[in-house]
Amino acid sequence: MDTSRRIILKASMAAGTLAVAAGANLLTPSTVLAAWPAKAFKATKIDVAMDAMTGKGRPTPSADIKVEAPDIAENGAVVSVKIKTTLPKVESISIYVPVNAFPLSASYILSNQMETSITGRIKMAKTADIVAIVKSNGKLYTAKKGVKVTLGGCGG
């Protein structure tokens, strides 16, 4: 009788831990966000990445977008980029490096509280243009800046 009691105790304890684990899972703040566009990030060609990210439409060049990056980057693993725009109603800003294994580096979805200037650091495999695509008022605009990379940052 004693052994079966032990078993029941053990079983109920195990069930208890499970319940706690499930509870903890529910309590963690919702870091489950909008679906990450895997297709766009895993694309190896910029056109495919752009199709997956923003659809078939191609952006028009705009002088109202500024891509600020160094002319020469000594280390391609860390290239500081600032995207700034005066376009109205900016919904998103995406950064592409056409020569990278995965051309889409980052995409930012902005709320209307945001000022339209974002700084980050990206990797560059070799000398290339950094391409910014801004979705403003439902339309796509683009600008680019050439960066000379002396040491590639995606090396194998």
Place this chain on the structure above:
Amino acid sequence: MARKMKIRAWDNGKSTSIKAIIFHPMETGLRKDKKTGKKIPGHYITEVKCEHNGKNILTCLWGPGVSKNPFLSFSFNGAKKGDDVKISWVDNQGGKGGTTAKIS
């Protein structure tokens, strides 16, 4: 692995500035281990969410092309000193982190 981040939020007079750095390897999945010759599996942050008083202000979708220990800087309107700014992230291996700062 240390999953840490730093965040600064301050009132710059006309809006609120945020600077954040997340300590993360941002491994692309293309690099090879020099000793074994095997590929190092990709390990990178996929999404970063920035909230002001619980309201989403910026969502960052990141791929392996973002540098190691990613840095993020931006400004936004409609906040005041003492408000909370929360930044949380998830990576492709199910790791997550986040922290909250008060606007100073």
